[in-house]
Amino acid sequence: MSEIYNHHVVEKKWHKIWDEEKPFKATTDYTKPKYYALVEFPYPSGQGLHVGHPRPYTALDIVSRKRRMQGYNVLFPMGWDAFGLPTENYAIKNKIHPAAVTKNNVARFKDQLKSLGYSFDWDREVNTTDPNYYKWTQWIFLKLFKAGLAYKKEMPINWCTSCKVGLANEEVVNGVCERCGSEVVRKVKSEWMLKITDYADKLIDGLNEVDYIERVKTQQKNWIGRSEGAEVDFKLNGLDETLTVYTTRPDTLFGATYMVISPEHPLIDKYKDKIENFDEVVSYREAAAKKSDFERTELAKDKTGVALKGITAINPVNDEIIPVWISDYVLMSYGTGAIMAVPAHDSRDYEFAKVFNLPIVQVVEGPEGACDLEKEAFTDVYTGTMINSGFLNGLSVEDAKVKIKDFLEEKKIGHRKVNYKLRDWVFSRQRYWGEPIPIIECEKCGFVPVDESELPLLLPEVESYVPTDNGESPLAAMTDWVNVKCPCCGGPAKRETDTMPQWAGSSWYFLRYTDPDNDKEFASKEALNYWMPVDWYNGGMEHTTLHLLYSRFWHKFLYDEGYVTTSEPYQKRTSHGMILGSDSQKMSKSRGNVINPDDIVRDYGADTLRTYEMFIGAFDLAASWQEDGVKGCRRFLDRIWKLQDLLVDGDAYDKDNETKIHQTIKKVTNDFENLKFNTAIAAMMELVNVFYKDKKVNKAEYDVLLKLLNPVAPHITEEIWEILGHDNHIYNETWPEYDEAKTVEQTIEIAVQVNGKMKKTINILLDSAKEDVLAEAKEQVKGSLEGKTIVKEIYVPGRIVNLVVK
């Protein structure tokens, strides 16, 4: 009898061997076929590893280990996305340098990851807070600046009126400061921006070249939100002023019965003398300033607004005089900050018109019954016909759009315009723990880049990490550091004191892994050429819009500048679902449903945790943690271990098991590539059940099972492999092959239905003739056919018989 499997001893033993032998090191032999598997590097938080982390890591560890056995030179790296707010807040609270906090957290994370037996190439570890790393983050920023893609703009920030600091959105809870509970307002500040909108079309078009899962592509496209519409100029009545609006529905121009501008629109102050109710307007604007864009559109049901009394506009197509309102559902950040309102054909305008009793003029007629303007706006663009619209009458919406755009351009009252929901990237943070922005502001020369030879521009030591009272970053208090000579004219100048957002370091880290110690370039051309693109990148759905888009943007920029050789960074992108608590709620301290992976590793072993997280459910869906399920996976591994007691001689698969084994190899091989880790494990469980039923397993069968399971549970399988007397390790073995012909059963069972209802199953030979199968089927369901006539006979070969009777 074999001894009971001791995961403590076995896992420790193999960690030591892997550390010493480094079998998972990516080689610089650029003649071998390469495979670059990437997981999003974690933010090393003070809480340590969450049970959510191992899910994607194990998945790509499986893929990496399998690919190595298939002969690839695999790059599977890990690093730390270590700048960020929580570290800084912890540092402020405990008066510890954020670098020290980061160092501790990284050490903890690394220990935890090592305890899980991942095949990361630890020699290529990167850390975004390492000056040797952020040197290149700053370098890329300078390239963006020099290419005209970085600029400064006045942007609103969240401002706590009591703490007198700028707050992250996350620090604003229900409109008040998370720390002190005081009121938070929007305050305008000049901030660095990156012109990602210049890349909007490239970011959409690039999606055609890559194999991202469909929902990721869809979400990216929707986030960029390209729309083709028109800008239309409305003259203000009695003033020498035009108000330009952006609309995707210029075809409904005849139905524009009023206009709405954003409360922040510059026109308001410009014409404050003309606005009779200016006080009312100002107080509305102040109220709106307290709301985020999100709140403003969320509260869409209860439309609010104020008419600009004394200001009216002229509809350019029918010369009607129409009122101008302000309302917070119009955002300054999208389009021109002004809209023409067509209440009959836009639901937001409709609600607004209903609240304030504004006229609703129908200009598109839908099919009979499709349109009831008493109840709601008619927004369908596919079935409508134009009415009440002068020269557009009788046209379809589609044709009307073309004709009105031609008309606008001809009469010079508007033009075609492509718009994006995507906004430029706010790149400034008034924080300490980030990359300093390497720009010097000179009164004479303006913004002057720090010379590349001076990079990295190090974060200076400061006494306090708390942002200053006027909302500047803590760096602003370091006058020695701030006051410099202008590199251009030698005159007095000041350093930029804002730092970069945490997104900066993560926008190019995958490039650094290819050549992490290079101090001449961010990575050598040779390394980039060989390793890029990333073959498979997995990360959370929550990064689909921001991180994924930002990093694609930087990569495309570097491609345009000739620094990288592929236009897209990632060939394949998948996303994993969250691991929820046993109550199917997100794990959080306050809910008390948090599971610590260390406890699972201690009690059941790393292999069990890995197996369980892969078995828990469909990889891309959320799954809830069940301690009993963990036990089941440990039981499965114990059954694998105890197969040692059923071992018999045999160099070939048992004849009776041959089909099952080839089927299992096929299923596991394919499922690992298709994110179906749960069914791959289920298939291996079935195979184990077969061996238990037979009360025997031969050497050839055991070997193949161990190889298939190795990527999932590397420690136990290596140990058994050694016990079985092999003189090598599994990681030196090649991945099992299957013979397609041997995966096919000769006799199959198919269902017989009568009128689509399952009645019986019959066993047939795979190559049986249709007539024979139908005859056998009719014989078997005789009872159900009595007194009926067969009107149709359906036989889908190898699948089903369906007899339609009357």
Add this chain to the structure above:
RNA sequence: GCAUCAGUGGCGGAAUGGCAGACGCAGUGGACUCAAAAUCCACCGGUAGCGAUAUCGUGAGGGUUCAAAUCCCUCCUGAUGCACCA
């Protein structure tokens, strides 16, 4: 509010146009044991029936099809993201 995704036994889930519930957990019965745990074996959606079997059943309602968990429409519920958390 907008966007994306999901809803199947007591539970986690499988099946994505062809036998609903693979696999696992829990449960029930049996073997082993003085006994328990562990382990091994068997059963395991509801209703009716001793049974063969019949019938219902994949969030709700409708539709397409010989055939729908799967495709289409309407609705309900939940999860995630929403640009300064990462």
